[in-house]
Amino acid sequence: MMNAGVSASPAAVPARPWLTERRRSRIAAYLFISPFFILFAVFGVYPIFFTFYLSMYKWNGLGDMKFVGLKNFELVLTDPTFWTSFFNTFLMGGMGTIPQLILALILAVALNSAFIRGTKFLRAVYFLPNITSIVAVTIIFSGIFANKGIANYVVSLVGLGPYAWTVQYWPVKIAVAIMVIWRWTGYNAIIFLAGLQSIPGDLYEAARIDGANRRQLFLHITVPLLKPFILFTTLISTIGSMQLFTEPYVFLSQGGTGSTREEGVTMVIYLYSEAFKNSFFGTAAATAVILFVFTIMFSLLNTWVSRRMGGEA
């Protein structure tokens, strides 16, 4: 501001210059935030609109694009494999998410209790699965779920199996769900732990004086006060589970054919194979649009449910 007079009004020029100090600082501010918006426009907005555009064309990725209207949507929505992938996504999502959140909550409570030593160390350990390469992890799990792997040995101890974990309907889903659980439990536990630490200790003290036992403390103080955190993790996990890709893709693509078996096809894998395996970019884009609609619907449902739950509290 101090230099304003000097730079804004060069002597003897009556008209105000266009670049006033105010404008200048505005432009500077926009320039400072522009990298994000430019990148977002190029890598975010443009692909989104291009996907909508592409979903109405037939294109093999190399040749000319041909307008086909809504044909792509018809092809995808009448394809039984797409619906298989739809149900797979939700089944595996549910099987992965629900136990994972429960486990995470239990882990967080245990971590938060005063009886455990080395909390910081354990916290780091819980988080490790989340930053490990999913592909590497999946390959290790593939060994565990091999025909003569550990998983079959373990189930044989209780007189079950052997299962073909990479082929049969439920075993495939269980195997994938276990990988998902393994990867995300620690992450959610950390979030829960943060939530637990925000609960004031005097609440527990007061309840204990009133004679509440540990179960009652957990159910009537911990869980209700943790509700915002539970809602958050649920929302994030369900949206994440709709985008399940790497685990089933790597786990089931090892047969040399490079394609994922029907039992483990998720919507994203379906989309991916349409585009990059079969070069049907139009139907792939249509699948992306459908997935987009599903995700929005699901998020709205989630928000609605959490509003209602939040209202009660």
Add this chain to the structure above:
Amino acid sequence: MSLFKKWGAAGAALLLAASVTACSGGGAPASAPAKNGGDAKPGTTTDKPADKPTDKPVELVFWSLGTNGYEKLAEEYKTVKPNVTIKIQNTADQTAHHNNMMTALTAGKGAPDIFMLEIAFLEKFLEAKDKFNNLNELGADKIKGNYLDWKWKQASSPDGKFQLGLPTDVGPTVVYYRTDLIEKAGLPSKPDDFGKEIATWAKFAETANKYKEKTGKPFVDMPDLVFNGVRDQGNEIYYNDKDEFIGDKNAQVKKAYDFTVKGIKEGWVGKNQLWTPEWAKDTNDGGFAVMLAPAWMNGVIKGNAKDTSGKWMITQMPEGAGNWGGSFLTIPKESKNAKEAYEFISWLVGKESQLKSYVSNGLMPSIPAVYDDPKFKELKDQFFADQAISVEFAKATKSVKPIRYGKLHDATDAIVKESLRNVQLKGADPQAEWDNAIKKIKELNKRS
């Protein structure tokens, strides 16, 4: 936005996945992802003035695939054409390699002067042949006769007028087998004798049953390779010249399917899956005695079954070989030095160079004249009980038929193999599985 992050994630995942199962689509003998022997001097930086002042310095960018020893040869090319510098960018990741090329072609920018194209991806690119130089116009029609006919035709347009690429290596299929296990089962183990024992598929099944009875173990490793063995003996597989689906009417495909089902029911087909650690272990532990696989698989077997050196041998496939894998060198239209590029690649896949890349990296030559070279014929392999395995591979190339795969071959084949696996591991009804597979394939074909 998150929807599109996933695309990135998908790409990244694929990169990783593909680099793990680097040779899943078959192809160059790329069993080892690393470049050969740390030769970190791919002849790029030599700035010495050209010997002939008239020749302007030319730099050719070459995207190569798999372990092939081309770095060394490119350096050697300096002595042939001092003004030409070859800049090699090598990757072991097939899928990424071809996707990058696809992106470059779509963008119309960034393609190399020379691109190595693997057979499994060839049809896709043949569709976009207007983006590549017709090598016939650069003189390829003159050297056509040097190469295996079927191999050459793989990269030609159906009328033969357009030539997309020059042949590098081939992947003829042979029978790899464990001599010690075969002997233990009371069967003749010398290549010729064992070859006679399994000369037809009927005899193959008979022998397999005998082996299974004696040892209680499966004869072959997995359904897929048995299926491939029979499948590749026809003149067509799933698609005809016009890329129309004929797999439901092709008797050869059904024969392959039925034969594999028979093997599964009789119990002589193992339950392995390609490229899994379990399969590798089974190879080493003698879980099966026979593997029907292409020439480049010998490197994979050596890697997987280190403890069994000297116990493997090779004989010919029942009723004739097929081919799995192999590459071509192409020159995109974008190249500004197509003539120089052609000169280089025709040298690189010439007789001398092919022999060198066979000796150094096991790339099976696509020029039959090489097969008579003593350096080729007399190459013995300790792992294969000092057998001259190159002779067996060379013999196998002769019965391979020129097959047009069609651009949906891989996706189609995966569906059929899924059915076979359902029959084996779920005990599903073979006919119902077959019908279901055909239905799915037809659904897939609605899109093209």
